[in-house]
Amino acid sequence: MKVAIVAQWGNDRTARLAGDLRERLVSADVTVWLDAATADELGVPGRPIEAFDAADLVVSIGGDGTFLFAAHGARTTPILGVNLGEVGFLNAVNPEDAVEAVMEEVRNFREAGELPTRSMPRLAASGEDWQLPSAVNEVVVQGARRGHGGGASVEVRVDGSRYATGHADGVLIATPTGSTAYNLSEDGPLIHPGVSGFVVTEMAGAQGMPPLVVDRDATVSVTVEGTENAVVVVDGRIRERVEPPADVTVEIAEDPVRMAGPASDFFEALKKLE
Incomplete structure (x- = not known):
């Protein structure tokens, strides 16, 4: 069996836990891979995150940001999330329970x-x-800059029917998982993970259409118009610049995140938002 470990960078606690976990796995005759930064801290060889999809299990140690980083490398390899003592939406395992x-x-x-x-x-x-690589949390289509004098002229369609049009800082399309992140800060709704759908949220729209939850089989199209370039951002990390007029299509990806280990309690995890 091959287990890949990704730990939050620059954190002594996660590095120590990664080292303890590595030792236990090696003693059990399991092949262990570490991301380059964690491996460097532990003084052992590392692997690029892009190779982790060849593992049988990926372990993410840290916060939701570390999980997102691990998920982009893991693709459909199962991921087990270990939190740093605070229950998260993606990291259900406490540090003291991680090895077991x-x-x-x-x-x-x-x-x-x-x-x-x-x-x-x-x-x-x-x-x-x-x-772009598939998003775990959200896809954002926005102007090159936000605020006064920025933004973009957009038209949003759902399965071909127009939903919103006008000027906005951008449009955010989030999964239920991502509804608790950037979407929430843009006044989008929380979506329970059991809901089969995703949410479309305008970001500071001039005409202010409310957020819309659509079926998981829906196709959302965002047309960017005007003269200034726009950018498409996946999970706050991966970017693609587009030159208007441009059409951006967002729909459910074929490669879901596969979660291993115990599930987090959604309502318990909500407490971290208070």
Whole structure:
């Protein structure tokens, strides 16, 4: 079995836990990969995150940002999230339980040849001649800059029917997982993870259409007009600049996030937003 570990950078606690977990796995005859930064802290060889999709399990140690980073490398490889003492939406395992939780997944894999998982949807964003890696949280289509004198002229369609048009800082399309992140800061609604859909939220729209929750099978099209360039951003990390007029299509991706280990309590995790 191959287990890949990604730890929050620059954090002594996560590095120590990654080291302890690595030692336990190696003693159990498990092949262990570490991301380059964590490996450097521990003085062992590392691997690029892009190679982690070849592992059987990816362990993320840190906050939701670390999980998102790990998920982009893991693709459809199951991920187990370990939090830093605060229950998160993506990291359900406490640090003191981390080693045993991972070893339980090792036992499951050796007994069944696969891991029990649950799926979370991702979003795929594409244009005429480009496609970005799938988003775990959100896809944002926005002007090159926000605020007065910035933004972009946009038209939003859902399955071909026009929903909103006008000038806005941007348009945010979020998964249920992402509804608790950037979407919430833009006054979008929380979506329970059991809901089969995603949310479209205008960002400071001049005409102010309310957020809209659409079915998971819907296709959202954002047409960017005007003269200034815009940018498409995936999970706050990956960017594609587009030159108007441009059409951006967002829909459910074919590669969901596969979660291993115990599930977090959505309502308990909401407390971190208070």
